[in-house]
Amino acid sequence: MNHTGPRHELAPRRTAFLFDLDGTLVDSVYQHVLAWREALIEAGIDLAVWTIHRKIGMSGGLMANAVLRETGRAVTPEKAKELKDLHKEAYGRLSGQVRPLPGAKDLLNYLSDADVPWAIATSGGVASAGPTLEMLDVPEGVPIVTRDEVSHAKPDPDLFLAAAEKLGVSMDDAVVVGDSVWDLLAARRARALGVGLLAGGYGQEELERAGAYRVYQDPADLLTHLDEVGVRAE
Template sequence: MNDLVRPPSPAFVFDLDGTLVDSVYQHVVSWQEALAEAGIKLATWRIHRKIGMSGGLFVRGVQRETGIELSPAEVERLQDAHGRRYAARVPEVQPLPGAPELLRYLTDAGIKWTIATSGRRSGAEPMLAKLGAPADLPMITRDEVARAKPDPDLFLAGAAKLGVDPRDCVVVGDSIWDLLAARRAGSLGVGLLSGGYGQEELERAHAFRVYEEPGDLLTHIDELGVRGAGA
């Protein structure tokens, strides 16, 4: 008999951009401007399809689509340019509807949660105050793992920070890359439409459920096996 004790409710590992904060299009424009600095033209929709990947995989995809070869130094300059452009837009980024309330609900119910983002810590930390999250949240960023999405490293590290088996985690993300990484981590993947991917795309990437935005997820939180205090 299996003596493993399962928690009464799953823990949650959230992506950040497009999942908790409305920042996808700031990233798209920042990448487009960074590419323009390097003399590379790429349509906005093609950039959007890559948001959620690590910066390195993003650039690799750009090179494949454009046929332009970049040296390691040029790749680094491109990523730095994106970071610089995005940093200037951080003040305009706001939480998605219902995100602070969702996180507060989980906290009040005693349910473990954290954030695991393929963004750098410098861009992610300012979002914590906007979300009403504690400054000492055990957040995982790209700086702390060997590989970002679609590899599972971020979500595995998030589960480890919470002291929870990845199989007992719900990973919430807005892109197919989030859901692929969740599946590879052995976690249950839940999709949100707030990053611009369609419901069918997210379901094909094995989302267990797809909700419009964080507030919609909160309304249907019981569908994910969450039991609040006394439930």
């Protein structure tokens, strides 16, 4: 049977991007690693640097708990807070070394110019994230979600869910971009597509195993492949 009634074209669905911050848009992972190393030494805990790196991307509280468990120390709220405070102090001294990753500003500017919605969701607190966001020249009105605003940080999905809500988009239309397995596990739990970047030090296979359906070197590499993740030039 031929259908002779009027045909209604569906509006195209627009992809929205939810970005992690450290290791995804700014080159800060190793400053965080060294800050945690300094905090642990001050607290009398000896842990190899590579072990610390494997946990970067978690919230500070989860990181402290994981480190204490691994070293056999009692996981008390007081000890976890001490480590978080020591890390914050040490990172403050190292944060002047942090720079945007290659292509980060160009990528964000391109998305803004193309009217593609995007937001940033970081496991860091507002105090540490503020100066970093200034480096990226984030336009006014772009949603920023920090650890202070949600109940649980990565690998829980709360940060990305809150960012999508601020953008007014469904997670079905969201692409989470992150550099760690914790970002991608959170993306899976939020039921969003995950894109991994190698800029934070995790390997391609690790990121793919955690749920990345595409992996790129850094923001510059992602920018040249945006058509692969649903953004096409008009």
